[in-house]
Amino acid sequence: LTVLTNSLVAYAIARNMHKKVYKVLFYYFVSAMFVPFPIIMLPIVKQMSAIGLNNPTGLIILYVVYGLAFNIFLYVGYIKTIPKELEEAAIIDGCSRWGVFWRVVFPLLAPMNATVGILTALWAWNDFMLPLVILSDRNDATLPLVQYIFQSQFSVNYNLAFASYLLALLPMLIV
Incomplete structure (x- = not known):
């Protein structure tokens, strides 16, 4: 477009x-x-x-x-x-x-x-x-927003963050 x-x-x-x-x-x-x-x-x-x-x-x-x-x-x-x-x-x-x-x-x-x-x-x-301020539904979150969920003030949950990243990329890797 x-x-x-x-x-x-x-x-x-x-x-x-x-x-x-x-x-x-x-x-x-x-x-x-x-x-x-x-x-x-x-x-x-x-x-x-x-x-x-x-x-x-x-x-x-x-x-x-x-x-x-x-x-x-x-x-x-x-x-x-x-x-x-x-x-x-x-x-x-x-x-x-x-x-x-x-x-x-x-x-x-x-x-x-x-x-x-x-x-x-x-x-x-x-x-x-832009997705952070525009998207209101959590199910429509983009990949950077999903990664942001796993960060807190003092720590980052790397294993869950990378697992969610791989799950998001899985459909592209299969093709």
Whole structure:
């Protein structure tokens, strides 16, 4: 979801950067990278609870939205290196703008899609703060939250922590 949505937005911004609206939009997204999560944490938690998205679906939506700034920064820089002549040739051959993106540009974005996918997966896998404040049901806990249960002020129960970690990874190891 992140790769699809962010690449579409970045393509629109990169190819229309000569227009003032898109340039302002690009700088707006880039400036969002400088806002730390703890500053906006409380309003986000209240908003997500008010609309009933304090579950994994809400967490996925927030990951897509929070990754937007950095991913657009990466995608725009990469899309600028793709020659416009390829898109012009596709338009002459009868492609629509959607067709140009899906048939020409998106396949050329494969290295950047892999980069964004890997970075987003690592960020979501290792994130502790966002699931801690968003998820209300204990059964929806992510792996870092489950590991947090086994820590107390003065000790860590390593044997149970590692056992729970292996049980969480077991379905992936079987495949």
